[in-house]
Amino acid sequence: MPYIFAPPQNASLPIAGTESRFPVRRVFCVGRNYAEHAREMGALAQADGREPPFFFMKPGDAIVSGDGELKVAYPPQTTNLHHEVEMVVALAAGGANIAPAAALQSVFGYTVGLDLTRRDLQGKAKEKGHPWDMGKGFDQSAVAGVIRPVDQIGHPDSGRIWLSINGEVRQDGDLSDMMWKVADIIANLSASVSLAAGDLIYTGTPAGVGPIERGDLLTAAVDGVAQLTVRVS
């Protein structure tokens, strides 16, 4: 049966060491997964340092990817666009109610990404108890680098994660400070939705989030995993 118009193509990410690409299904994001960032957002972690992880989503076509200098247009309806550097998990399998001990078997690879955020819209939504979607899930809001497969780098659980603007370091953290580790994130998320091949999970950002201006050159990296650069116009 014909479609009334051509169905949209999935966004996709390059993969290190192959011409094949990773087709994106859904983009999940973890909120407040580093204690210092939770504090800077005014959301103090509990005394034990851990509340249950919570999730939000971006559309699959919000992805900006490639292996050269990426380009993002400053989005509408904001005067406070923020950067959040995050490690991104790329799934090649899924399922529901995945046990933490089995969760890493679903992972194809990892990269670095930016969870771009219209912080002013997110703040207004929080005040009113409205959804975060327009603060988080806008066009070009999910920047992602080249995927490094697990068979090249294993499962990184420590190492520097950082972001600079025009050469000045603004975020500088370590993966070991993630309150919820990748296996726990997958297990928790799979209790709410059935995960699938092509899903990406942005795993939260360390402290130091802040505004981006038009013309800025952002460099973001998870050392030993991936690095990306993006020019904002």
Ligand code: MN
């Ligand atoms: Mn984030």
